[in-house]
Amino acid sequence: MIKHTEVDGVPAILAPTSGQLHAGLVFRVGQADETLSRSGITHLLEHLTLFPLGIADYHFNGATGSVSTHFHMQGSDRDVATFITRVCASLAALPFERLAKEKEILRTEAAGRGGHVGEPMALWRHGARGYGLAGYPEWGLTALTPDDLRAWAATYFTRENAVLWIAGDEVPAGLRLDLPAGVRRPVPPVTSALPQTPAWFSGSSRATAWDAVVPRSAAAGVFTGVLERELFRALRQEDGLSYTAHAAYEPRGDGSALIVAVADALPEKADAVLGGFVDVLAKLKVGRIDPADVDAVVGKAADALGTAEADAARLPQYAFDMLVGFPLQTLEEAAADLRAVTPGAVAAVAAEALSTGLLMTPGRRSADWAGYATAPQGSESAVPGHAHRSVDVPGHRLVVGQAGVSLVRGDDVATVTFDACAAALAFPDGGRMLVGHDAVVVQVEPTLFEGAAAALPTIDAATAPVRVPMPARDPDDIPRPGDDRRADPRADADTADAGSRGLLVARLVVLWVLLVAVGGFTALLTLGTVMEQGDRAPLVTVLVFLYGLTALIIWGVVRGTRQLRRLRR
Template sequence: MIAGLTFRVGQVDETLSSRGITHLLEHLVLHGRGLTDYHYNGSTGAIATSFTTQGGEDDIVAFLDGVCAALHDPPLDRLETERSILRAEANGRSSGVNEMLPLWRYGARDYGLVSYGELGLPRLTPDDVRRWAETWFTRQNAVLWVAGNRLPEGLRLPLRNGVRRPVPAPSSALPATPAYFLGDEGAVVFDGIMRRSVTGGVLAGIVERELFRSLRQEDGNSYTASAFYDSRGDGFATVTAFADVAPGKPDAVLGGFIDVLARLKVGRIEQADLDAVRAKGEDALDGVTVAVGMLPGHALNLLTGQPVLSAEEIRTELRAVTLADVHAAFLEVYGTGLLQVPDGHSADWAGYVAAPTTSERAVDGRRFGDLVVGPEGVSLRHGERSATVVFKECAICLAFPDGGRQLIGHDSITVRIEPTLQSVPPDALRQIDAALAPVTVWLPARDPSAIPQAASPAGASSGQDKPTTGRVVGATVAFVLAVVVLCCGGVWTWVVADNSDPANDVAFDAVSGTINAVLYAAGLVLLGVGAWLLRGRSRKEVSRT
């Protein structure tokens, strides 16, 4: 027998300054289960938290009774231990292919929180955890599901009374779509929002086939090309597409990826692809274990007020999907699209607008270098641009004992304050700390090497990143060519000096002198190019994290 207890609470219900509280409570609840002869697990997702087990009826009763008891009275003496375990778990967790897109789409709240680590763990208190359990883990906010012939005898589920909690309304950090932002060099990722339907799953399958065929089979510039469909819990869903980038091929993969999206936009969708995806979907609905596998999804649909469809109802809807349905769904996805492009590239040429990396305005106040501290917030100025975090819209303030502060606004715009760079006086820092006390997370002292220092007089390393691999290669080539050219100049000088006419042919000397000057000048230019490349590309002074 398999059973699960699913609650309508997850990462999207937290705040950035309490990020990790649901996962922490889940760990505390399961601690008391210890070692058993039956399988059990807990999971904290974006919109739901589940406790599942497999075993005999007595095992299931014991497990679920224990879960409910721990939710009534969490073992808060384990708080520090479980906090440490969560940090270790985070260190070993790999990032998802679309890790950054929620942050850029939604900002640093609700659905954007899944892009952030569990930054709130250090500040969570026993009272915080207890209130979280009392608010969210209640009878009215839970669904029990069981795969078996009957409910286990003696199951009671003594949960608190409460209310059903709807998913939050999604925020937005994108003024216009389709938009793009710069990611790392190893991937191109796209997502878009559409109304939830069976057609969305079909669309994801077709996008995956198109990307795989174009980027891997035909061009050979990607190894993995995939797409998936994920319900958001509010009647809408996200369709995400991903392709990795072969070394040295970011331009080709980005161009090929955008070409695939452009073909789908104009309705170039093959009936054969639709038939193949539909057949694959129907095959997945066959088998005796399908009904069991659908139970967790049914529980989530009940919690979020979404339709609960049987396998046969889904099969019927699959068979009814047409090419026109798929095209209409893609237009909806594309119109809300967000594209992650490799660093150093853009998508303006394809009709995408750059997602904002700066704020629309700056606050007024006292200025300390490029930092402005005012009564309503702080701004980091860089020429005509600025990054601003208004105090009342600050999602979190990460604070270090040395005076360093990192403020992240609801729109995910970040302002970093470093007294070693900006000469912020103690009273200004106290003003910031007083305004942001409710969302401040105090972190351990940093290693001295991690504290930014003022630029050296030459300023060679100030405000710059390490040079990219391409720049290092280019600099190496420039230096080698410079050596060759300068050596040629030296050889030419030696030849002229040793073999020129003793009568000092003026015409010959003029020509040889010109050649010599050109060679030395070219060598010096190449040395300059190499040095410039090694300086690295300029870092954005103000940006979203």
């Protein structure tokens, strides 16, 4: 049974455990509370808080999520009391002499972590705000100052905005929560960049992914388990198309839950996996739910709730529910809700989930055929203003006006208005990247548009509140006339490599044509000599040359094909 108490004005919950004591201090703040131009501030503050604690004999860590930040430790009573107490002390006196190094550590962490399939899903669904920030790099790190961090700590890391949980019988002696007074912070509003659902967009990876937002419930959790079983059965066991076919259920702070499903594939099997994935979703949408799958998922979850450590295992989620104001349940109530889930209830969740779904197709493939709407990739119109012509592509222009900036490429328009600009990345070479709240990006490159450098003061003045100074770019990364590069967080690796593949194909074709032309011309001259002089010796030379030419062409095609395959991977 979970027991409620209070420590220094902070709500605290306890549950018995037969193992080693472990505890956590959770605050109601996370990535979704930030803005894109200051993204990373919570993560940076978490790192700075933990630095003075040094190295301990037992495991401790911190974690920054979408709407919560968690400090936790496992160890002896004394170790846990010391850890939690020192976390609070560190929050009040952050080690700002460590600021530059921790920023570099976070950049290194991001570079080594790599992208997660859920990141593009977040920005396509929510845009460049709130829950969508999980899909972006922590661009705000470079501009963050000690004053920014002090203000953030004073706003969110307070007594009223925290919950302490302890897997143990009592609060360890000496544990103090010396936190400033504040208020409980509501979860941020949910934003959407999708005018209609279900929708689809093409991703860069070989994976097919899908997510949906549904009301949080026991039935929604069971549906997630049933979906995973169906995907695994269809894509791995029956057809042998995927190695990973997985679904996850994540409760959110607004009373909803996010369901994410992923299936990987080899390049040559991507179409089959996409088709099989869509078929599974369609099957569940029309209510074809196997009761045996429901029983299996419910049974497994009920077994977890029936262990002696069940309440202790629930403490982190229980603390989260307290922070976001979700109705609290006893262990018995949670188990009863779970056992009451029927195939009909799961079918109802499936229908709702499919109506809000967002599908990521692998490698430029469409899902229009499956009844999914295309997620918007640009803007409906350009802003009025002065047009700067492209220096090398007729019809392309950059438009800078009083209301915002537009990039026009034929029929494709991308517009970011100044009043809906989430971040303006400023590079020392003069390049600017404006990201709108809807995740649309406009790249301003003075090297590509006539007179664009003269428009920079206007752009910089209008975007000053969200300006993010960026490190100098490598000279090779600065776009030049003739390049076909896009700096768009929505663009994927396949798009970035498209120009390289096209250039390679063009080179192979030109090489082949030159070889054939030279070889043919040489062959004609040689055969003419044979006919005039009656000397067969040159004919042998012609045959040897033609055989060599054929071998060279075959080698070039094979090598080019291998390079193309590497680029696709």
